[in-house]
Amino acid sequence: MPDIHQPDLARLTPPEAPLGSLALLRAIIRNPLEALPREAFESALTRRTLLGRERVFVTGPDLIQTVLLTEADAFVKSDAMRRALSPALGDGILTADGERWRWQRRAVAPIFRPDRVNGFLRPMLDAAAATRDRWLALPPGSTVELGHEMMRTTFDIIVETMLSGHGAIDVARVERGITDYLASTGWSIALAMARAPGWTPYPGQRRAARARDYLRGELLRLVEERRRLGSERDDLIASLLAARDPETGQAMDDRDIADNLLTFITAGHETTALALTWAFYLLARHPEEEERLLAEIASAAGSSPLQPSQVSALTRTRQAVQEVLRLYPPAPIIARTTTRAVQLGEERVEAGANVLLPVVATHRLPDLWPDPDRFDPSRFDPAPAKARHRYAWLPFGGGPRICIGLGFALEEATAILATLLPALRLRPDPAFDPGLQMRITLRPARGMPMRVERR
Ligand code: HEM
Numbered sequence: 001m002p003d004i005h006q007p008d009l010a011r012l013t014p015p016e017a018p019l020g021s022l023a024l025l026r027a028i029i030r031n032p033l034e035a036l037p038r039e040a041f042e043s044a045l046t047r048r049t050l051l052g053r054e055r056v057f058v059t060g061p062d063l064i065q066t067v068l069l070t071e072a073d074a075f076v077k078s079d080a081m082r083r084a085l086s087p088a089l090g091d092g093i094l095t096a097d098g099e100r101w102r103w104q105r106r107a108v109a110p111i112f113r114p115d116r117v118n119g120f121l122r123p124m125l126d127a128a129a130a131t132r133d134r135w136l137a138l139p140p141g142s143t144v145e146l147g148h149e150m151m152r153t154t155f156d157i158i159v160e161t162m163l164s165g166h167g168a169i170d171v172a173r174v175e176r177g178i179t180d181y182l183a184s185t186g187w188s189i190a191l192a193m194a195r196a197p198g199w200t201p202y203p204g205q206r207r208a209a210r211a212r213d214y215l216r217g218e219l220l221r222l223v224e225e226r227r228r229l230g231s232e233r234d235d236l237i238a239s240l241l242a243a244r245d246p247e248t249g250q251a252m253d254d255r256d257i258a259d260n261l262l263t264f265i266t267a268g269h270e271t272t273a274l275a276l277t278w279a280f281y282l283l284a285r286h287p288e289e290e291e292r293l294l295a296e297i298a299s300a301a302g303s304s305p306l307q308p309s310q311v312s313a314l315t316r317t318r319q320a321v322q323e324v325l326r327l328y329p330p331a332p333i334i335a336r337t338t339t340r341a342v343q344l345g346e347e348r349v350e351a352g353a354n355v356l357l358p359v360v361a362t363h364r365l366p367d368l369w370p371d372p373d374r375f376d377p378s379r380f381d382p383a384p385a386k387a388r389h390r391y392a393w394l395p396f397g398g399g400p401r402i403c404i405g406l407g408f409a410l411e412e413a414t415a416i417l418a419t420l421l422p423a424l425r426l427r428p429d430p431a432f433d434p435g436l437q438m439r440i441t442l443r444p445a446r447g448m449p450m451r452v453e454r455r
Pocket residue numbers: 093094095105263264267268269271272275329330331334335394395396397398400401402403404405406408409
């Protein structure tokens with residue numbers, strides 16, 4: 001097996017001694033993973049105070065269940081996360097709370113029913129085949145930036161399935177816009193923690209504002225165009241246009257719709273692209289697992305291209321995706337703020353506290369996951385999966401705010417892997433260490449260059 005360095009999550013935890021407030025804020029700006037206390041990787045609940053504000057890190061599955069499900073009404077999305085995301089996503093489904101969230105969720109839920117998701121498999125397989133053909137046309141020995149390639153593939157899928165395909169969107173510019181916007185979110189989060197006023201300037205702000213204006217402008221244009229030209233398509237834009245607030249009967253205005261479109265475009269393609277990027281990285285490190293997936297794909301599809309009806313047979317491939325999401329959860333920390341005092345096990349947490357669920361840490365707790373750093377898709381065999389706590393694995397969150405795109409993402413990642421793997425072998429440089437960086441999502445800090453070889 002090639003000796004490829006595995007990014008070591010433990011390296012990202014701070015030294016034994018807790019960081020002072022300033023060092024902590026600096027760590028949040030640089031990489032919020034470095035600001036996680038070491039104890040959060042060891043105990044179910046860890047309390048800290050930062051500039052007079054309580055921060056509670058919860059990694060134990062019982063307590064996570066309390067936060068996300070049983071006492072979910074005591075929490076709202078964290079103010080720091082809202083400060084980071086709302087300038088771009090407004091009060092859309094991901095950032096809204098209460099009734100406003102509820103009716104937006106109800107409005108879009110039908111698009112994510114399993115029968116609708118099944119109908120999306122054809123465009124998912126087509127987008128994957130386009131990537132495969134692009135790679136097959138490269139000169140031998142070429143290297144691709146895998147993160148970028150996966151973003152492009154999942155972007156095509158989200159635009160095709162949710163927006164009925166909009167050739168007019170400039171994929172490269174939108175991707176750059178999202179990266180530029182996310183680059184300074186560490187600052188917004190740190191400033192919220194420091195309770196700095198909303199107008200406090202910070203590095204990268206102008207660039208983020210330009211990116212946000214571009215992204216919002218593109219989507220507003222799209223909504224206006226749909227209103228003007230109409231369409232028979234029963235897609236996300238149609239659902240949002242038809243949605244009515246159950247109390248006031250009011251429809252969404254163009255800005256509300258654009259907020260949600262941008263939410264779905266970002267939440268719906270970047271996360272899955274990152275999962276696939278880490279998946280190819282882990283499979284390159286585990287050729288024996290790659291062989292096993294290839295055998296499964298061959299037995300489902302034979303020598304013909306994979307068909308939508310065959311994706312459900314790819315059990316091991318889906319398990320490999322689940323295991324990737326355990327080791328590299330694209331949303332590594334889920335954050336909430338308490339709206340009232342709440343009891344978490346033995347501990348009482350007051351209103352206004354920041355409650356953080358470092359999913360990355362829960363996913364590597366040795367009591368839940370023996371030999372936690374090992375990549376082993378068998379962990380998701382039916383028997384061990386059933387025996388585990390429901391909140392031991394939560395890459396998609398849980399409770400009423402669980403990711404609405406869960407089924408979509410799992411089918412999509414499975415379909416893309418199963419289309420690309422049989423045609424091509426992807427290998428990083430053996431000495432390459434991608435590193436881990438959190439920018440709301442979990443990215444390889446140094447990108448993911450991979451050599452592409454035909455099989
Ligand atoms: C591997 C891929 C994905 C991962 C890891 C992921 C992760 C998550 C997580 C953790 C949340 C909950 C955040 C919280 O509770 O604060 C969430 C929410 C959400 N996700 Fe995903 N997601 C993925 C793919 C998708 C896709 C494909 C879509 C859409 C097509 C999507 C759309 C959303 C939306 C709209 C929400 C907000 C739901 C609500 O608040 O009601 N996600 N996602």
